[in-house]
Amino acid sequence: MKTRFFSGLLLGLLACQALFAQKIDEEYGAKIQEYTTDPRFLPSSVLGIIDHPEIPSPKKHFGQIIGSPGIMHGTKEIYGYYQLLAEKSPHLSIEQVETTEEGRPIYMVIIGGDDSMNRLDHYKSQLSKLADPRITSSEEAKAIIADSKPVYYLNGGMHSTEMGSPEMLMELAYRLITSEDEAIKNIRENLILLINPVSEPDGRDKQVDWYHRYTKARTEWDDGFPRSTPYWGKYVFHDNNRDGLQVSQGITKGIFKIFFEWHPLVMLDLHESVPLLYISTGTGPYNEQVDPITISEWQIMANSDIASLAGQGMPGAFTWAFYDGWWPGYGIWVANNHNSNGRFYETFGNAGANTYMRDLSNARYAGDPATSREWYRPDPPTEKVYWSARNNVNYMQAGVLASLTYAAHNGEQLLKNFYQKGVNSIQKGKTEGPKAFIIPKEQKDPAMAAYLANQLRAQHIEVHQAVSGENEGDYVVLMDQPYRNLAYNLLTEQKYPKEAKFPPYDDIAWTLGYLYGVDVEKSDSISYEDQDLQLLTEDAVYQGAISGNGKNYFIPYQAQNTVLPALYWLKKENQNASIQIIEKEFVLDADTLPKGSVFLEGISNKQADQIASEFGLDLIQGSQTPDSDKVHDVTLPKVAIYHTWFNTQDEGWSRYTFEQRGIPYTSIDKDDLKAGGLKDKFDVILVPRARGNGANFIHGVTTEFGPLPFTKTAEYPSHGYPDSSPDITGGPGFAGMDNLKKFVEEGGVIITLDNSTNMVAETGIVRNLDSYSASGLFHPGSVVTVKIKQSESPVLYGFPETFPIFRGNGPLYRVDLKDRDMMLLQYGTKPLKDEIAYQGPIMGKPDQEKVEKKKDENGKDVPYVRSGMVRNEQTIIGHGSIFNIPVGKGTVLAFTFDPLHRYLNHHDAPLVWNALINWNHLK
Structure with missing residues (x-):
């Protein structure tokens, strides 16, 4: 003791x-x-x-x-x-x-x-x-x-x-x-x-x-x-x-x-x-x-x-x-x-x-x-x-x-x-539905299904794949696992309460099936008695298949994300390759190819194999040739991505997306607009979302504090990257805007995303777009329904009549009824009031046929909000989400949402890729 x-x-x-x-x-x-x-x-x-x-x-x-x-x-x-x-x-x-x-x-x-x-x-x-x-x-x-x-x-x-x-x-x-x-x-x-x-x-x-x-x-x-x-x-x-x-x-x-x-x-x-x-x-x-x-x-x-x-x-x-x-x-x-x-x-x-x-x-x-x-x-x-x-x-x-x-x-x-x-x-996965989510192998863009599986794996969510039976190749997420709640969160729709007292802090919807364009199914009674499931221990890869016989190759087009990168790769490998876009449905033996499908001539079997394996694309071989009046040649564009010096957020996401997809581009700023000669250097100028209005775009960072160099020096070695300028104050000015207008008038294409559409509308580059203020509309980042207005537009190749896109709060624009053909895509499925045909009696003419409203597969009205929440949605339905506005020899393609949002809404990005593939055929 x-x-x-x-x-x-x-x-x-x-x-x-x-x-x-x-x-x-x-x-x-x-x-x-x-x-x-x-x-x-x-x-x-x-x-x-x-x-x-x-x-x-x-x-x-x-x-x-x-x-x-x-x-x-x-x-x-x-x-x-x-x-x-x-x-x-x-x-x-x-x-x-x-x-x-x-x-x-x-x-x-x-x-x-x-x-x-x-x-x-x-x-x-x-x-x-x-x-x-x-x-x-x-x-x-x-x-x-x-x-x-x-x-x-x-x-x-x-x-x-x-x-x-x-x-x-x-x-x-x-x-x-x-x-x-x-x-x-x-x-x-x-x-x-x-x-x-x-x-x-x-x-x-x-x-x-x-x-x-x-x-x-x-x-x-x-x-x-x-x-x-x-x-x-x-x-x-x-x-x-x-x-x-x-x-x-x-x-x-x-x-x-x-x-x-x-x-x-x-x-x-x-x-x-x-x-x-x-x-x-x-x-x-x-x-x-x-x-x-x-x-x-x-x-x-x-x-x-x-x-x-x-x-x-x-x-x-x-x-x-x-x-x-x-x-x-x-x-x-x-x-x-x-x-x-x-x-x-x-x-x-x-x-x-x-x-x-x-x-x-x-x-x-x-x-x-x-x-x-x-x-x-x-x-x-x-x-x-x-x-x-x-x-x-x-x-x-x-x-x-x-x-x-x-x-x-x-x-x-x-x-x-x-x-x-x-x-x-784990207990919720066993006792609450669904018991599993299934990502079927049959998809519009099978490579994106593999991508979804890999993104779930990045979150340490377990993903299995069926290795036998009729569902062989399907990805399966069993829900009795430790991260069941996250899997459920990512694969189901979000229902943000409309009555929430305070506005949300950020986006309110993220359903990955919608954002990636991948069909995901719920299963409450999953059983694999006749087949085995194998846990994925490394990233899934979709290997495209080649079917048919013949000297020519076709890519059936369904707005796959990797088609444009594949075309850039092919042209780099084989400058003599012929690439054409089929403008009408084309019957190829037992297959019917949708409009927008790609017709390839003069490529080797090895190059076709590489397109299938490296880009996850299915190809069909055939000997038939589409009629010359039903195709147009593809001339891959020289693309510039514009950035302001006062807001580089979304421009960075656009650059990242282009690089991940293997799409070449040149980064430009106000000095390039002021220098002019833009059409000699570029075919398309993409202007990503940037906060502010037309005046902000023209004048940029206030010159009150200039000059402000952003250049690499011995004293400040981290500056000057990823771009540099001897003075970041000021914008392109009126002279630069005039050069941008000349670019499109001479045959160039300007693509504006979300808020950057303010720039072309408020500066007079386009005269047809009028700002529209939707009374009481509150539209935080949600997945919503859009409907095609101009079905022949190449911008919409590969998309069905109605489909979901991601949209946050942003500007709205409208055009007069006489210019409504410039509206390629609308929000919701119902038309604007001035587009609704008169249904009453007309003296001197027989009664008109009533037009049935668009229904979904269950016979119900297609909802505007798929995931998230929108208040006063009736004020946006019918208004334009993409406008195609001719200016001189060129075109301004104006989005009122951002299809390149945070490298997340991959389903929407092919709307931009379509514009690049078909840049000189948008009219």
Whole structure:
């Protein structure tokens, strides 16, 4: 007994000695206080930085503390500091998880106590077992939970103008590996912490250069100066947090790789926008496929964080009144979609390290002023705050420490919840319909069916394939699996409530069958007694087939996504190949080819085989030749994609889509329009969606602050990519617009998508389009029905009379009745009132036949909304969705939706590919 007593006393004395032996860095603390503008913005939890004798603090390494005025660090500096910490401390390691589109590394930092760092593989394995209750019984789960630690993931630097988190995370990491404070030790010993310090390194470096080049010298926040570099990633700007369904960008691949390797129980994404600290729960409506356990975790963790900040006297922390909780495609929603917990913060940032007076008097969230005291905001800020970078660091770090403390104290419950959510998902798959989703092998575009299967697999949803029997080749998603809820979410229609009090935060529909143009069937009594199912363990590939006999080849056209890329490839391989489009139905032996089908002459058998195998296209051989008056030659166009300098978001998605499809293009900007001679260089100019109006397009970034070079220099090496300009201010001007008009008058084609149609309508390039304001229309991103108006238009080849497209809020236009032949496609199936034929009696003529309304296969009216929600939809039905407007020798093809939205609505993209294939036959 005495031995045990003295041993315990000795251990306690040693612990106290270690604690008291730690030297506090008084100078660091003094600087924190100096750079914090108000004592209420200074929580006790961020003080007490240790002056470690061997491990350098940020101040010792960089020469300044984190949050110092005017100091922002690039990725090489940030990663270099973590690598130094890894060399100095056994409690931290760093490893590369991904590479960006521009070749920068994406790193992950791991922090834990001695036991955690020595047994990382063990703890990863434990969470992997809990992730799949099919391999882990409830009794086994109890033992695993007793020998497991929660993994907590912090994601920084996603949105590049939100510059504070990559800075704060360095100080947090140093604190966690050096402090022997009991609260910190509790976190270190009871959690495994993963940090993605800069999840978008390309944008971080561009933004840090922009800050030092331009905005560091600014003294007023509301001076109108552009706070952001024109590009973040190579392709994607703010939408890098909308890629969680596509998983197309390096940033998302890095986040997904971390999640599926580690199965973190909580993922916290660090953003900056609203005052002073928003902790996510959302106003709702919540996504209906999120487990109620997760929704409850959102609430309890948010309120725990707010209570911690309130306990330190910090004003301005709130929850609920920002965001909704519906869209499942955010990066961090990989957690919510896979039985973990995905959350985010929004702290108040200044897009740099300057201190500004910020006016909150006009800021409102969920209808309430940001400065009002509410149940969800118990201690509001004042209408004006004098805000510094250090204030931002304090709030972010105090919140994170509070959240880590909660997880460290409640690890067992979080582990139980994680396992139980998997159990719930499997049980729903067994007891609720459907029991399976079937993706039949017979599709308009079979390659897209394979793509759908692969996108489900990217989400770690299990997909089987029938390998025998009459359904051989079908893809089958059995629902008794851990991620059943996500599979259901992605494959069924969304029903966003029309009565929702607050507008949705983002798109509200994402049914992948509609977006990919793939038929998906539900099955409530799936049985494969006569055939086997094989789990896909690698990506599915559709190999096109060649049938028939003869020297010529035909591609039956059904608006397949890979036809245009195949034609570009063929012309590159064989310049003598003849490519023609069949304009009428063509009977080829036992097959009837639809209009738009491709007739190929002069190609080798090997080239035909490559088209079938590499592009997933079916070909038919035959000896017949279509009549010359029923075909037209294909001259593949030289395409330019135009970008503004004030909004590159959707232009980036268009470039990405073209590159993924193998469609060559040239990127152009205002300087190219001003230079003129456009028709000598290009056949088609695509103008992707860009915010603003015609005046914005003409004048661009205000010249008040010019010149603003975006060029690569020795001092600013990240600038000038993916495009450069000696001055990004100003637009093409009236001279540039005149050159654009000359381009189309001389025979070119301009394709405008969504909001960019404003440009051609408001600047007079076209005179026929009038803006139309649909009274009361609210049309957030949803899948809706459209109907063909001009069935002979090549733009609509391969599409049925009615079909779904994806549309969000955007401009509407109309043409006079006499020009209604310019309207190729309409919203909904009912005509406009002025198009409805008079049905009453006419003196001197017999009674007219009544026209039957369009019905679907069930005999019901085709609904306008397929997935999502539209309010006052009657005000848009009948109006044009695509207009084909002749201008001189050329054409303007004006879309009032975006068929290249976020590399997601692949079903709609062939409307653009049709225009490119047939660019000189659109009239």
